[in-house]
Amino acid sequence: MHIAVIGTGYVGLVSGAGLADFGMKVTCVDIDEEKIKKLKKGQIPFYEPGLDELVKRNLKAGRLDFTTDFAKAVKNSLVIFICVGTPPLPDGSADLSQIRDVALKLAETIDDYKVIVTKSTVPVGTNRWIKELIDKNKKVDASVDVISNPEFLREGNAVEDFMHPDRVIIGGESAYAIAIIKDIYRPLYLAETPFIITNLETAELIKYASNAFLATKISFINEIANFCEKVGADVTVVAKGMGLDPRIGPKFLNPGPGFGGSCFPKDVKALINQGKQLSSPFKILEAVIEVNEKQKLRVISKLEAFLGDLKNKSIAILGLSFKPNTSDVRESPALTVIPVLLEKGAKVKAYDPVAMEEFKKAAKNLPIEYASSPEDAVKDTHAMVILTEWNEFRFLDLGKIKKLMKTPVLIDMRNIYEPEVVKKLGFSYSGIGRS
Numbered sequence: 001m002h003i004a005v006i007g008t009g010y011v012g013l014v015s016g017a018g019l020a021d022f023g024m025k026v027t028c029v030d031i032d033e034e035k036i037k038k039l040k041k042g043q044i045p046f047y048e049p050g051l052d053e054l055v056k057r058n059l060k061a062g063r064l065d066f067t068t069d070f071a072k073a074v075k076n077s078l079v080i081f082i083c084v085g086t087p088p089l090p091d092g093s094a095d096l097s098q099i100r101d102v103a104l105k106l107a108e109t110i111d112d113y114k115v116i117v118t119k120s121t122v123p124v125g126t127n128r129w130i131k132e133l134i135d136k137n138k139k140v141d142a143s144v145d146v147i148s149n150p151e152f153l154r155e156g157n158a159v160e161d162f163m164h165p166d167r168v169i170i171g172g173e174s175a176y177a178i179a180i181i182k183d184i185y186r187p188l189y190l191a192e193t194p195f196i197i198t199n200l201e202t203a204e205l206i207k208y209a210s211n212a213f214l215a216t217k218i219s220f221i222n223e224i225a226n227f228c229e230k231v232g233a234d235v236t237v238v239a240k241g242m243g244l245d246p247r248i249g250p251k252f253l254n255p256g257p258g259f260g261g262s263c264f265p266k267d268v269k270a271l272i273n274q275g276k277q278l279s280s281p282f283k284i285l286e287a288v289i290e291v292n293e294k295q296k297l298r299v300i301s302k303l304e305a306f307l308g309d310l311k312n313k314s315i316a317i318l319g320l321s322f323k324p325n326t327s328d329v330r331e332s333p334a335l336t337v338i339p340v341l342l343e344k345g346a347k348v349k350a351y352d353p354v355a356m357e358e359f360k361k362a363a364k365n366l367p368i369e370y371a372s373s374p375e376d377a378v379k380d381t382h383a384m385v386i387l388t389e390w391n392e393f394r395f396l397d398l399g400k401i402k403k404l405m406k407t408p409v410l411i412d413m414r415n416i417y418e419p420e421v422v423k424k425l426g427f428s429y430s431g432i433g434r435s
C-alpha cells in the first residue's frame with residue numbers, strides 16, 4: 001500500500017513514520033524545502049522523544065521517503081493523508097487555507113480513484129467541503145472518497161500515542177474507503193484498539209469535543225486552585241480526592257499557569273466560533289477560555305505579592321515550551337507572561353532545556369536574556385518562576401540556587417516542590433492552590 005502524507009509537521013511526520021513502521025510505503029510531502037532536505041538526511045525539525053529513531057529506521061528500510069513533489073507522491077498513492085495546519089484566525093475560527101490549497105492541488109493532480117483522509121483538526125462539515133472542492137475542480141473523471149480520521153497524539157508522547165492510541169476514529173460514507181483505512185490500521189485492530197466507525201460530522205466533532213472537554217477540566221481545576229488559596233485548602237489533595245471517583249478520574253486535574261499549545265486554545269475557540277455561527281452557543285467553553293486567559297497572569301500577581309513593584313526586578317523564567325518534552329512554544333504561557341513582565345519594567349532571564357531556539361523565533365525582538373542552565377538563569381534575580389514541569393527542574397539544588405539569587409522567591413506554577421520543604425530552606429514560596 002502506497003500512502004502520501006501531506007504536511008510533515010508534528011502530526012504528519014509522526015503519522016508518516018508510524019504508518020511506515022506498520023509496513024506501508026509512505027511518502028511525506030511538504031512545501032517547506034528546508035524541512036524536507038533535513039528529513040531526507042534523517043534530521044528531525046523539532047524535539048519529540050523517540051521520533052528520531054522511528055524516522056531513521058524506516059528511512060533505512062526504504063519504507064519512508066520525503067519530497068516536495070506533491071504530484072508524484074499523490075499519483076503513486078492510493079491513500080492521501082492531509083496533515084497540514086489549521087491555525088486560528090483572529091475571530092477564533094479555523095484558518096482552512098492550507099486545507100483548501102491541498103484540496104485544489106489534489107483536484108489538479110488526481111488521475112485515478114483516491115481515498116483522501118483528513119487527520120488535521122477541522123470544523124464539522126470540512127470533509128464534505130473538501131470532497132466538493134475536489135469534485136468541482138478535478139481535471140479528469142476520477143472519483144475520490146473522503147474519510148475523517150482525527151489524530152489524538154500528544155506532543156512529547158506522540159510516537160507512543162500513535163503506536164498505541166486509545167481509539168481510532170474513522171468517519172466516512174464509502175464502505176470501500178472505510179475498509180481500506182481499517183486495513184491500514186490493522187496492526188492496531190489486532191492489538192484490540194477500539195475503533196469507532198461513524199459518519200463524517202460525528203468523527204470531526206469527536207476531536208473537538210474531546211479537546212474542549214480536556215480544556216474544561218484544566219480551567220475547572222485552575223478555578224478550584226484559586227479558591228483553595230482563599231480558603232486554606234490544598235488543591236493537590238482536593239484533586240486526588242476528586243480523582244478517586246471513577247466518574248471523574250485523576251487525569252487532567254493538575255492546576256497550572258493555564259493551558260497552551262497548538263491544539264487546546266485554537267480548537268476550543270474554533271468550536272465556540274462554529275457554535276455561534278449555528279446559533280448553538282458554547283457558554284461553558286467561552287468561560288473556559290476566559291478563565292485560561294486570566295490564569296496565565298496569576299503568576300504576575302504572585303510575584304507582586306512578594307516583590308511589590310516589578311520595575312527593575314530581575315525574574316528567572318524556567319520553562320518556555322507549553323509543556324515538557326516538546327520544543328513547541330505555540331500559545332505557551334511564557335509567551336503571555338514574559339511580555340507583561342517586560343512591560344512592567346522587569347528584566348527577564350529565561351531557560352528551557354530544548355525550546356529556547358523556538359522561543360527566540362516566537363518572541364521576536366523581546367529583550368530577554370537567555371541562560372545556559374537553571375543556575376545561570378537564577379543568578380542575581382529577585383524571583384524564580386517555574387512555568388513548565390521539565391524533569392530537570394524537579395531536583396534543583398535549591399541550597400545553591402538560593403545563594404545565587406538576590407532574594408529567594410520561588411513561584412512554582414506546576415506544584416513540583418513541597419511548600420514546607422522549600423520554605424524551610426528559606427524561600428518565599430508560592431505554588432498554585434496551596435495556600
Ligand SMILES: NC(=O)c1ccc[n+]([C@@H]2O[C@H](COP(=O)([O-])OP(=O)(O)OC[C@H]3O[C@@H](n4cnc5c(N)ncnc54)[C@H](O)[C@@H]3O)[C@@H](O)[C@H]2O)c1
Nearest residue numbers: 007008009010011030031032084085086098120121151155
Ligand atoms: N500538534 C499536535 O499535537 C496535534 C495533535 C492532534 C491534531 N493536530 C492537528 O493536526 C494538524 C497539523 O498540526 P501540526 O501541529 O502537525 O502542524 P505543523 O504546523 O507542525 O505542520 C503543518 C505542516 O504542513 C505544511 N504545509 C502547509 N501547507 C502545505 C501544503 N499545501 N502542502 C504540503 N505541506 C504543507 C507546513 O509546512 C508544516 O510543515 C492541525 O490541524 C492540528 O490541529 C495537531
